[in-house]
Amino acid sequence: MxxxxxxxxxxxxxxxxxxxxxxxxxxxxxxxxxxxxxxxxxxxxxxxxxxxxxxxxxxxxxxxxxxxxxxxxxxxxxxxxxxxxxxxxxxxxxxxxxxxxxxxxxxxxxxxxxxxxxxxxxxxxxxxxxxxxxxxxxxxxxxxxxxxxxxxxxxxxxxxxxxxxxxxxxxxxxxxxxxxxxxxxxxxxxxxxxxxxxxxxxxxxxxxxxxxxxxxxxxxxxxxxxxxxxxxxxxxxxxxxxxxxxxxxxxxxxxRGAHVYAEIAGYASRCNAFHMTGLRPDGAEMAEAIRVALDEARVNPEEIDYVNAHGSGTKQNDRHETAAFKKSLGEHAYAVPVSSIKSMIGHSLGAIGSIEIAASALAMEHHVVPPTANLHTPDPECDLDYVPVTAREHRTDAVLTVGSGFGGFQTAVVLTRAERRAA
Incomplete structure (x- = not known):
């Protein structure tokens, strides 16, 4: 079926x-x-x-x-x-x-x-x-x-x-x-x-x-x-x-002729079973969640057009997340735009994941990647394209959005255009 x-x-x-x-x-x-x-x-x-x-x-x-x-x-x-x-x-x-x-x-x-x-x-x-x-x-x-x-x-x-x-x-x-x-x-x-x-x-x-x-x-x-x-x-x-x-x-x-913003094509969650607030520096659990979500969505890493990062603004999280993107997306991690909207609206704990899904769907709707505000002095260990300060026009047909939480929770969601996936 x-x-x-x-x-x-x-x-x-x-x-x-x-x-x-x-x-x-x-x-x-x-x-x-x-x-x-x-x-x-x-x-x-x-x-x-x-x-x-x-x-x-x-x-x-x-x-x-x-x-x-x-x-x-x-x-x-x-x-x-x-x-x-x-x-x-x-x-x-x-x-x-x-x-x-x-x-x-x-x-x-x-x-x-x-x-x-x-x-x-x-x-x-x-x-x-x-x-x-x-x-x-x-x-x-x-x-x-x-x-x-x-x-x-x-x-x-x-x-x-x-x-x-x-x-x-x-x-x-x-x-x-x-x-x-x-x-x-x-x-x-x-x-x-x-x-x-x-x-x-x-x-x-x-x-x-x-x-x-x-x-x-x-x-x-x-x-x-x-x-x-x-x-x-x-x-x-x-x-x-x-x-x-x-x-x-x-x-x-x-x-019924409804307007479709996006299809939720893939999803996976993992736990690091490591520490209540700590994260392993290699980002292995988040990378695994991303890999499984991509597989479910039938999307290759190089097909992701935008990554909506967890991007909390703590050194531990940002470096962990950067490592996870490199591990899961390979060389494409260096080419795909990434940003964190928490730079603009803060971290609303359990609500932020849904707010970031909304941002991801709207990025697809408008073909615009929202920026990472206040990013002027990049951390050398966070060496990806984190779209600093100003939004960027960018064709966006598939988005990866991720979350990381206390207790070791790691979640990845893939959104795609329904028409794109049918093709």
Missing amino acids: TARRVVITGIGVVAPGGIGVKNFWNLLSEGRTATRGITFFDPSQFRSRVAAEIDFDPEEHGLSPQEVRRMDRAAQLAVVAAREAVGDSGLELDELDPHRVGVTVGSAVGATMGLDWEYRVVSDAGRLELVDHEYAVPHLYNYFVPSSFAAEVAWSVGAEGPTTVVSTGCTSGLDAVCHAVELLREGSADIMVAGATDAPISPITMACFDAIKATTPRNDDPEHASRPFDGTRNGFVLGEGSAVFVLEELESARR
Whole structure:
């Protein structure tokens, strides 16, 4: 039996500097950065005091006061992104069998902002050892269970099919989308609304990354603080956001005349079984994930037109990733354009993988490779074409996008033009 081919027919994005797909792509293609000093709380006690925040008014973007009261910020971002994706797809979901419409949402850290705030409330800013639960928001339980994110998205779009949350750290956004692809391929659903969300910019998160010195202390120049592959980089910039897609089988999309952004042609994940935060310098596990994803997509390494890198801006990651590209793509690694959008919108943990899928699909849509902003002094050990500062027009028919996460998770996804693969 021929496997069902799965394509993206709708995209929704809520990201720093750009709510909505159009604004998101404008920011990336113009090489602008959305990193700034933290405004959500007083960050003066922290080593790193910069982040990529979203100027987001939930009611302005269609959420009711009751929805705002009920949902953590990460859930709000996901619902807004999902609504945009469904609208973009042209589907009338209420005309479909709801049992054949599913939802998959990825998240690394769940309702971090809601839990952090509610603890401050019930403990009277930490002064009470025995907290007073009567001060808690009525829907506090939803903050404890990340499954509430998937439930909120499902309720929002009227989906009654398979609904789940995927949490694999910083690869959650890639893994969630590809779990949805597998459900479509096996016939468990006809439509999947899939993506990821995280809103981690809170004191507890900043404290955790401060402790391991993973985030940048470049507080005097937040606009240029995220510098993947640059020799002067000194850590990543925390971000927030959500990207959600409508996925469906290719022939079904063609029958209804849908716009197809890209086919998700290949996917693989691996774990290095090595260290909770450390990476082997040879990039072997990421290289293996890339090799398997290319094989599934039936794409040769030299056919990849653009690599959307994880590119967190830590020396360990950037060198590990460079080695993985060389190992998996061979000589083509030196010829293919590579870039990291985290230079512009920060690292939104579990959400970033889905946001990077959106960037990859839009790069194919416009034949433009977004740049690696702030890359002025290349690290000699990162000697590939990392597209510095300015976007580049480039024929893009096949894209490799990768993710790397704490716990040793390594994921690779190959996107192609549906027409190209048919040819």
